[in-house]
Amino acid sequence: MDYSQFLAMKGELSLIAVIMILFIADLFFCPDGHKKDGKPRLNTLLPVVLLTIHTLINIIPTPATEAFGGMYYSTPIHCIIKSVLSIGTIVVFLMAHEWLRQPDNLIKQGEFYVLTLSTLLGMYFMISAGHFLMFFIGLETASIPMAALVAFDKYRHHSAEAGAKYILTALFSSGLLLFGISLIYGTVGTMYFTDIPAHINGSALQIVAFVFFFSGMGFKLSLVPFHLWTADVYEGSPSTVTAYLSVISKGSAAFVLMAILVKVFAPMVAQWQEVLYWIIIASITLANLFALRQQNIMRLMAFSSISQAGYIMLGVISGTPQGMTSLVYYVLIYLFANLGAFTIINIIGLRTQRYTLEEYDGLYTTNPKLSFLMTLSLFSLAGIPPFAGFFSKFFIFAAAFRSGFHMLVFIALVNTVISLYYYLKVVKSMYINKNEEPIVGFRSDNYTRTSLLICTAGIIILSIASVIYQYIDKFSFGL
């Protein structure tokens, strides 16, 4: 056996190394965080530094490679999306610092890092899979530890409930997905991505197979009508985990869906575009309408993330290289904007236990900086210039428009106006509404500040600097 092909999986290997180091280090660290017996404390710094090193050594994309007879393949664009996801994970770790300092969680710190990175590893494999089994294994690796993370605050009723909900829907969707894959195998006789397209002819069975496959992915991406678990899980899980779920998990699934649709289901393009067309309209419109009435900020962000997933699908539906570029760019910017907002929700929730919009009233009077940064993040999510969200929205609309989906883009645009209403509602609470007892002013810890700094820098720099878009554009592929 030629061991050198392992080197093709440089990114995965270094991530495994990070996981192993953390796993072993956890044994030697003092469990309750107090210095005893001369044992050092496990700190957020160690995983963040390790993950940063991992990101940096993999940030330069490797040329296209293949390993294990096509089970695994990687192109520069895969490396880019992996880097994007690991940058997001760094931010999540930074914002998790304060939460993990709580007495309940102190002894579980090590688990949090290892579980999170395991899901990330699963996503890596899922992204780079060249075979449906490999893809499925990656997907499961990404979703089972996720359930444990969702239920991380196990003594909190909501968190445990959310964990149960998540694992049930995840398993159900995996079942659907697997059934779809088995039908494909039945009709084409192979599971290699490179071999399948030759046998895809759009027969009835293949359409059924595609629908099952797509439904499974729809659950992962929380697209309407597969979104029913989202709001409860987002509300119940710890806000750090919600942040991770809403950005990293969703971003990887979106990319994989696009890659599989344009590579494997290319001959069925008319059919999957039809399906996506209606799914996008439903996702964006319904999620926005539901979001209008939400009072809990976590639920609001949950519905916002469903509609954002719909926008991301606009990149998929075009199926062009331009669509893929705009998808990756959208995910990158959505990552910064959404994580920025979640960092603030997280720190406010931890310090004051407040999660409803009414309780955010008058935040500007006590915490002007946090409110300002929250406004930036929300404006970016809503697609207001000069923040980066405007650019990513424009590009993704342009990509879909170019492929002829004029009506769809128009509906999506009308929806941005609806979404602006609920984003502005948060801004209105913070700036305009009066409150007798606003959230008291506090100083955030340095990790939260760093996370906010990264997010804000991302939101502002990515709008002016066009190099990153150009860079991604060089490597994109499509139909």
Add this chain to the structure above:
Amino acid sequence: MNLLSIFVLIPMLMLLGLWLSRNIRQIRAVMVVGASALVVAAVALTVAYLNARHAGATDEMLFRADIPWYPALNIQYSVGVDGISVAMLLLSAVIVFTGTFASWKLQPLTKEYFLWFTLLSMGVFGFFISTDLFTMFMFYEVALIPMYLLIGVWGSGRKEYSAMKLTLMLMGGSAFLLIGILGIYYGSGGTTMNLLEIAKLHNIPIEQQRIWFPLTFLGFGVLGALFPFHTWSPDGHASAPTAVSMLHAGVLMKLGGYGCFRIAMYLMPEAAQELGWIFLILTGISVVYGAFSACVQTDLKYINAYSSVSHCGLVLFAILMMNQTACTGAVLQMLSHGLMTALFFALIGMIYGRTHTRDIRELNGLMKIMPFLSVCYVIAGLANLGLPGLSGFIAEMTIFNGAFQHPDVFHRTWTIIACTSIVITAVYILRLVGKILYGTCTNKHHLELTDATWDERTAVIILIVCVAGLGLAPLWMSNMISDSVLPLVQVFR
């Protein structure tokens, strides 16, 4: 460094300065220095532009510069000005300058207020210098969103409702606009976003123009208070703080007219000729309906807001006549309306700041109590109803003159209908002036009020000088504009 980029650079530096400033003196210093720099830059640009034209420069746009931004989508940061944009830049600079003085004593959160205010003006300046569809659209949106917070936080009355209504309606308009822009870009082959080059290519198929023209026109029309999408304007203006009303009615609404002219009509002339009549009816209704509505309002700001609907309707009305005279009139009307509306809103803000009411039933005999403000109010009113010697006359005269040149009976009929607005305007202005300024003052609290302070006088005098200047010596301005309008109307052949 391009001369025009200064107009974006100065607001950026102002934002930075405001960010760093610690107390109200520093904030005011930054604002005054920045706003003066903008005025100086605008005047310098006008002089440079006129000199270049005298020297024989015949390009459609001068001082052009293109910097590639997102090459994958042919997006460039490209700037350039012709006579129309020069006039608009001059107007914006004057309004920003006077707006700064009009909000001299604004409380609370002064720093935040000026930050958003400056961001808004950055959007306005950026829009007028851009010649790239994408950057134009971007600056357009940059100018819209600060309105939400400016009205919501610092406004009065039903401010939350008005702010949300205004923002959502204008953003809805920009949704139409964005789809129109994408349509123009891909309809012309997807090779360039530069509007001059798109106009030169002139290759958008007529079937596509029929879709994208109404969308684009409507998108800009919402901001230009096109009937029936004008309803954000009265509420928004009534609730906004003084300087924001000034900037919004004075400059921001002009973005609508400018965009309709430069993007919708210029790039899709065939569809404009084919479908222009629909919008002509709508603008005609705007003109007359706005004037009638102003007659029955009792709130000073509402009167002026409806009057703005009427006058801005006239801008779009004139553009749709598609000849040189009428379009020159449209640009002059933008200038004239911008100046006198800003003057009006400034004066209303000053009166409201003293009497704490804008209800005309509670105001009377102000002439004896605050003579300076009252005289200025009369001047503004006279400019509004088109008295010769003030700017309103020049603009409306040119518009109706040009509109009647249109050979078509339909267009002439609508011109006659629109002409009635002159009379109706005189009705509500004279009624208003007679009601609140003359007679005896019945409210004894009002007797103790004082006249304008120095910062207020500065703002008002500058605006009056501009209004009278445009009215007395319009020729250099109208020549500059009409030379630049020519290439834009030549496409309608």
